[in-house]
Each structure stands twice: as structure tokens, then as C-alpha cells.
Amino acid sequence: MNNYLSTKDYLVFIIYFLIVAIYGYWIYQRKKKANADTKDFFLAEGSLTWWAIGASLIASNISAEQFIGMSGSGFTLGLAISTYEWMAAATLIVVAIFFIPVYLKNKIYTMPQFLNQRYNGTVAMIMAVFWLLLYVVVNLTSILFLGALAISSISGISLTVCMLFLALFAIIITLGGMKVIGYTDVVQVFFLILGGLVTTYLALDLVATHFGLSGVVAGFHKLTENADEHFHMIFEKDNPNYISLPGLSVLIGGMWIVNLNYWGCNQYITQRALGADLKTARNGLLFAAFLKLLMPVIVVLPGIAAYVLYQNGYFHQDMMVNGEMMPDKAYPVLLNLLPSGLKGLAFAALTAAVVASLAGKANSISTIFTLDIYQKKINPAASEKKLVWTGRLAVIVSMLLAVLIAPFLGIDKKGGFEYIQEYTGFVSPGIFAMFILGFFWKKTTSNAALFATIGGFALSILFKIMPALVNLEWLASTGFAKQVLQKDGSMLYEIPFIDRMFFVFVISVIGMYIISVYENSKGVKTNGLEIDGKMFRTSPGFAAGALLVAGILIALYTLFW
Numbered sequence: 404m405n406n407y408l409s410t411k412d413y414l415v416f417i418i419y420f421l422i423v424a425i426y427g428y429w430i431y432q433r434k435k436k437a438n439a440d441t442k443d444f445f446l447a448e449g450s451l452t453w454w455a456i457g458a459s460l461i462a463s464n465i466s467a468e469q470f471i472g473m474s475g476s477g478f479t480l481g482l483a484i485s486t487y488e489w490m491a492a493a494t495l496i497v498v499a500i501f502f503i504p505v506y507l508k509n510k511i512y513t514m515p516q517f518l519n520q521r522y523n524g525t526v527a528m529i530m531a532v533f534w535l536l537l538y539v540v541v542n543l544t545s546i547l548f549l550g551a552l553a554i555s556s557i558s559g560i561s562l563t564v565c566m567l568f569l570a571l572f573a574i575i576i577t578l579g580g581m582k583v584i585g586y587t588d589v590v591q592v593f594f595l596i597l598g599g600l601v602t603t604y605l606a607l608d609l610v611a612t613h614f615g616l617s618g619v620v621a622g623f624h625k626l627t628e629n630a631d632e633h634f635h636m637i638f639e640k641d642n643p644n645y646i647s648l649p650g651l652s653v654l655i656g657g658m659w660i661v662n663l664n665y666w667g668c669n670q671y672i673t674q675r676a677l678g679a680d681l682k683t684a685r686n687g688l689l690f691a692a693f694l695k696l697l698m699p700v701i702v703v704l705p706g707i708a709a710y711v712l713y714q715n716g717y718f719h720q721d722m723m724v725n726g727e728m729m730p731d732k733a734y735p736v737l738l739n740l741l742p743s744g745l746k747g748l749a750f751a752a753l754t755a756a757v758v759a760s761l762a763g764k765a766n767s768i769s770t771i772f773t774l775d776i777y778q779k780k781i782n783p784a785a786s787e788k789k790l791v792w793t794g795r796l797a798v799i800v801s802m803l804l805a806v807l808i809a810p811f812l813g814i815d816k817k818g819g820f821e822y823i824q825e826y827t828g829f830v831s832p833g834i835f836a837m838f839i840l841g842f843f844w845k846k847t848t849s850n851a852a853l854f855a856t857i858g859g860f861a862l863s864i865l866f867k868i869m870p871a872l873v874n875l876e877w878l879a880s881t882g883f884a885k886q887v888l889q890k891d892g893s894m895l896y897e898i899p900f901i902d903r904m905f906f907v908f909v910i911s912v913i914g915m916y917i918i919s920v921y922e923n924s925k926g927v928k929t930n931g932l933e934i935d936g937k938m939f940r941t942s943p944g945f946a947a948g949a950l951l952v953a954g955i956l957i958a959l960y961t962l963f964w
Contacts, residue, residue, distance in 0.1 A: 407559045412747030419594055419751035420572075423758075427576055427587040451679055455589055456687025459675045460495075461694045462588035463763030465595060466546045466756045469702045471553045475730035477706025478713075480644045481633025482963055485699035486653040487661070489956055492695040494662035496949045499688035502667040503676055504938040505842050507684065512677050514670045515775035521841045521930055522849040524779075529856060531775040533830070534670060538768050539801050540808070541826045546764065547802075548809040550757030556735040557750060566809065569754070570802045573761035577769075577798045588763075591755040592694070598752020599701030601745055606708035606737050613715060626707055629714070633707050636963045646885045649899035654960070657905035661828070664835040670767045682942065689948045696955055702734075709733035761802070769797035828900060829867075832908035833859015840915050845931035848922045851915035859911045866903040870895040 408416070451459070476484040511517045514534065519527035551565035558565070576587055607622030614625050627634050637653070638645045652658060666672055676684035710733070713719065721736045738749050773794040778785060785793070837855040840847040869875065870884075875896035878884035884896040898906070923929075941949070 408557070408747060408750065409743040411744040412750060415744055415747030416751050416754070419755070423587050423590050423755075424575070426590055430587065451675070451683070451687070453679075453683045453686035454690060456675050456679060456684065457690030457694065458592040459588035459759075459763070460672060460687065460691040461698075462591045462595065462756070462759035463672065463675070464491075464760070465698060465702070466550065466760035468545060468549055469698070470599075470753055470756055471549050471731050471734050473702045474706035474709070474734035475732070476647075477633075477703035478710045478730040478733040479706075480647060481630065481635065481707060481710075482699065482703060483636050483638060483644070483648050483653075485703050486636060486648065486658060488695050488698040488702075489959060490653065490658050491662050491666060492692040492952055493956055494659070494666045495688045495692040495695065496952060497663065498667040498673075499685045499945070500939055500941060500949075502842070503673075503684050503688065504681055505932060505934060506673065506677055507681050508934070508938055509932050513770055513774055514668060514673070515771060517841070518837075518852070519775075521847075521932060522837075522852045523930075526837075526849055526852045526856065527775065528780070529853075530834070531771050533856075534771055535768060535776075537827065537830070538764055538771075539804055540812075543761065543764050543768070543801060543805040544809040544812055546757060546760045547805050548812070550753070550761075553735050553753055554750070554757075556732070557738045557746070557753075562810075566806050569757055569761060570806050572754075572758050573765060574799055574802055576758065576762040577765045578795050588759050591759040594748075594755040595752050595759075596694075596697070596701065598749045598755075602734075602737060602741065602749045602752075603700055603704050603708075605741060605745070606705045606712075609740065610708050610711055613712065613717075622708070623704075626704075626711055629711050630707060633710060634963055636960055640882045640885070645882075646887055646897060646899050649885075649902055650882055652899070652901045652905065657901035657903070657908070660832055660835055660904045660908050661901070664831040664838075665827075668834055668838040670771055674767055674770060675763075681938070685941065685945050689945055689952070692952050693948075696952070696959075705737050706730070706733045709737055765798045765801055768801045769794040772797045828904055829863040830856075830860050832863065832904045833857075833911050836908055836911035836915060840912065840919075842932065843934075844919075846919050846923050846929055847915060848919045848927050848929055850922060851918040854914050854918055855911045858914060859907055862907045862910055863903065866898055866907060870897045 473484055473487070505511075506517070509517075509520065511520065515527040515531040518530055547566055547569060550569055551562050554560070554565045554569070555562045604619055607619040607626070608617075609622070610625050611617055611619065611622035614621075616622070616625065638648050638650055640650065649656075676687055679687065709718075713733075718736050721732065721739075738746060738753070741749055773790050777793050778790060782789070833855040836859065837852045840855075841852065875884040875898065876886075878898070879886065879896055883902050884898050886894050887897045919929075
């Protein structure tokens with residue numbers, strides 16, 4: 404395998420690096436306030452346009468777990484893994500219509516602030532600490548490690564050096580605040596999409612060439628012919644991959660919990676829109692939804708192409724690690740097939756995706772730590788300048804922690820995409836239940852929110868270990884359990900991850916309802932949010948765009964059902 408970068412590749416990468424660095428510095432100088440305050444640094448209040456918000460959302464979301472992990476899942480599962488991307492497009496529309504107006508109307512800038520305003524300080528502080536741990540130990544480490552692993556595999560540079568470079572690059576961008584992140588993300592998305600499309604084009608062209616044809620269209624048709632089983636979005640119960648994507652649950656079940664929690668209740672994501680007015684924020688989310696429709700072409704099709712090529716004798720040794728075939732090697736292997744110059748472009752695209760995600764995550768960590776912990780509990784009298792510098796210090800410390808602990812978490816053993824989904828999935832159902840009832844049911848109490856937070860986590864663990872305690876064969880006929888081979892060679896009936904999330908969410912909502920009704924009967928007062936039905940109305944332009952996204956999704960799922 405061509406495990407190095409040529410002079411042309413380095414030249415292309417240096418051009419990308421200089422464009423991002425110089426543009427970021429220009430943005431920082433142009434939009435710098437004489438007395439920078441927290442809203443300017445953390446939210447870029449009033450500074451981001453709709454296209455910057457949309458691009459920043461995608462740049463922050465698409466990272467190594469998509470390029471590497473989702474391509475690996477495309478190799479194994481096929482197009483069905485695209486449901487994470489395409490259902491996200493639908494979710495972004497829902498968040499734009501129903502969630503963002505609530506945040507903006509109530510002047511909410513962080514997720515712990517929402518919890519404090521809606522429930523109480525105890526709930527807010529518990530979740531602030533929890534989010535910090537989750538963002539640093541799970542998200543920041545996985546993005547950094549997987550990104551460095553991929554870059555190391557195509558450049559030959561050591562893993563440690565790659566991690567340090569990515570961390571330093573992200574710190575430089577993050578220290579400029581959200582406005583620099585937002586606008587440099589536009590450049591990052593340009594490289595991300597351009598480099599990604601080039602890789603997909605050449606992968607499909609390679610498939611066509613192998614079968615004596617020419618052109619990407621012919622290559623795509625060969626994929627559908629030679630790997631027909633990889634082009635079904637909805638798995639039947641007898642599909643060996645049903646445990647990962649359980650049939651209709653990806654359309655009407657737990658997949659909604661995954662996406663609504665991620666796109667609507669996540670500081671890392673919502674922060675991009677919280678500094679804008681409602682119209683700008685909504686248009687930014689709509690733009691992100693359209694970009695989401697494109698993502699499977701960039702991150703899933705290359706994995707399917709790698710699968711077809713692998714089945715026809717290509718790079719068998721390159722996909723092996725310690726005698727075991729590793730699907731997550733699919734994308735790096737394809738990158739190493741690219742010609743000089745184009746490999747540098749793909750290298751830049753992957754770096755752009757990783758750095759943008761790292762910067763966005765680090766900014767969210769510093770926002771939560773500074774505004775929800777430092778300002779509230781450590782130094783309430785801190786000046787705006789002090790808070791901004793505290794935020795910058797939090798960025799550096801969190802990135803250094805990620806560099807130190809990432810190699811010891813076994814991220815590469817699980818598979819990148821699975822690692823993130825598994826660990827965030829333990830808390831997503833309870834958090835989403837707490838948010839959704841907090842939004843739209845004024846009688847929800849603080850103790851009910853605590854039940855969802857702590858009880859939801861406990862229930863997730865219970866459902867995870869249940870197969871080892873109870874024989875779930877009786878659930879298999881319903882599709883809510885499937886027999887899975889364990890590492891020790893035994894067979895257990897497990898509940899699919901997505902279904903587990905849905906069950907925990909439903910139980911959390913029922914528990915919250917019972918607790919709230921009981922406490923309401925005892926005279927417990929609640930803190931409702933300011934909500935007006937008019938705030939959910941959309942402009943004709945947004946409505947037309949939303950309908951177009953919905954129509955494209957219906958067509959895609961109908962075509963690849």
C-alpha cells in the first residue's frame with residue numbers, strides 16, 4: 404500500500420492549511436470587538452450568517468467517525484447506515500421548527516442554563532459535569548484518535564505526531580471563538596465535500612475499470628449489481644445486521660431519539676444557532692439538512708465500493724490487522740489508491756473534518772465549563788475578560804487531556820462509529836425525555852427531570868446487561884431481540900441498541916409523568932418556559948425547502964427500501 408504523501412500532496416495540504424489559518428485570522432481581526440464579551444466569544448452573537456451556521460453544523464458533525472467509521476459500516480452493512488445521515492436531515496427540520504424558537508425566545512445560550520431555568524440548579528450542575536465528561540472522554544478523544552489513526556495510515560507519520568498536530572490546529576482555531584470557528588468551517592466544508600467527492604468518484608471509477616467499463620455511473624451500477632444486499636435501507640429480521648439497524652425502528656422508533664437528542668439537545672450542535680435571530684438560525688439548519696442528504700455519497704459509497712473491490716481480490720492484506728479483517732480500514736485503503744495531488748486533497752478533506760469537529764467540541768466544552776461551572780460556582784464576580792480567558796484555558800486543557808487518554812480507551816477495538824453511538828446512547832433517552840417534556844409540558848417537575856437523568860442511565864445499563872441475566876428468546880419473534888454470537892463463543896438474545904433507546908425513552912417519559920402528576924397534587928410549583936404558538940410558524944421559503952427535503956427523503960427510502 405502506498406503509505407506516504409508525495410511532494411504534490413504536501414503542497415496541496417499546505418495550501419489548505421494556509422487558507423484556513425489566514426482566513427481565520429482575517430475573520431478574527433475583522434469581527435474582533437474592542438472588549439470581547441462571553442456572548443461574542445462563545446456564541447458569535449449576531450455574527451454568523453445562515454450559510455455559515457449550516458456549514459459549521461456539518462463541519463462539526465462530520466468527522467473521523469463518519470469518514471472512517473461510517474465508511475467501515477458501509478463496507479459491512481451497506482447503504483442502510485445512511486439512515487443516520489438521512490434521518491438527521493428530517494430531524495434538523497423538526498429542530499428548526501420546534502426547538503430553536505424555544506431556545507431563542509427564552510434567551511438560552513447553554514444546555515445547562517436551560518435546565519437551570521426550567522428545573523433547578525441541581526439538575527443543571529449534574530448535567531453540566533456529565534456533559535463535560537462525555538464530551539472530553541468520549542467525543543473529543545474518539546474524534547482525535549480516529550482522525551489521527553486515519554491520517555497516520557495514509558501519511559506514514561506516527562500516530563502521536565498526528566494527534567498533536569490535530570490538537571494544535573484545532574486549538575488555534577478555537578481560541579478565536581465561535582465566529583472564527585463558524586466562518587472557517589465554511590472553508591473546511593468546502594475541502595471536506597470536494598475531497599470526499601473526489602474519493603468517491605475515483606472509487607466508483609476503479610470499480611468500473613475492474614469490470615472493463617468506464618465512468619462513475621457504470622461503476623455505481625456495478626455496485627448495485629454485485630452488492631445488491633448492500634443497497635437496502637430497511638433490514639428484515641433474518642438479516643445478520645438487524646441488531647445494528649433493526650428494521651422499521653430506523654424510521655419510526657429509536658433513531659428519532661438518537662437524532663433529536665443529538666441535533667436538538669446538544670450544546671455542541673445547538674450553539675451554532677443560539678447566537679442568531681430565528682430566521683437566520685432556521686435557514687442555517689435547513690441548509691445543513693440539504694448538506695446531510697449529500698453525506699452518504701461521500702462517506703458510505705466509498706465503503707461499499709471498497710467491499711466490492713475486496714470481494715474481487717483487491718487489498719486483502721491492507722484490510723487486515725493482526726490477522727483480522729478491519730472494515731474501518733476501508734476508507735484509508737481507498738485514499739492510498741489516489742494519485743499524487745488528489746491524495747493530498749483527500750488528506751486535506753479528512754483533516755478538515757477532524758479539525759472542525761475538534762474545534763466545535765472544544766468550544767462547547769469551554770462554554771459549559773466557563774458559563775455553567777466557573778461563573779456560577781467558582782468565581783461569580785469574574786469579569787467578561789476573565790471569563791473569555793478562562794474559556795480559552797479550558798480549550799487547551801481539554802485538548803491536552805484528550806491527547807493523553809485517547810490511546811488507552813480501546814477506541815480502535817470497537818470501531819469508531821459504534822464506540823460513539825454505544826456510549827452516548829446510554830444517556831440520550833433520559834436526556835431527551837427531560838428536554839422534550841421540559842419544553843412542552845409546564846407541569847414537569849425537577850424531581851421528574853432527575854429521574855429521567857439518573858433513572859434513564861440506570862435503565863440503559865439494565866437493558867444492556869439484561870441478556871446475560873434473562874433469556875430473551877421470547878422477544879425474538881417480535882423483532883425486539885436477536886441472537887448474537889458473544890466473544891466467548893456463546894449465543895445470547897440481545898435487544899438492538901436502537902430499540903433499547905426507544906424503550907428507555909418511553910419508560911422515562913412515563914416515570915416523569917407519574918412523578919410530576921404526584922408532585923403537582925402536592926402543590927409543587929414548576930418553572931415553565933415562555934412559549935407562544937406563533938413562534939412555531941415558518942416563512943414560505945423555509946416551508947418550501949422543508950417540503951423539498953421531505954420529498955427527497957421519501958424518494959430515497961422508496962428507491963432503496
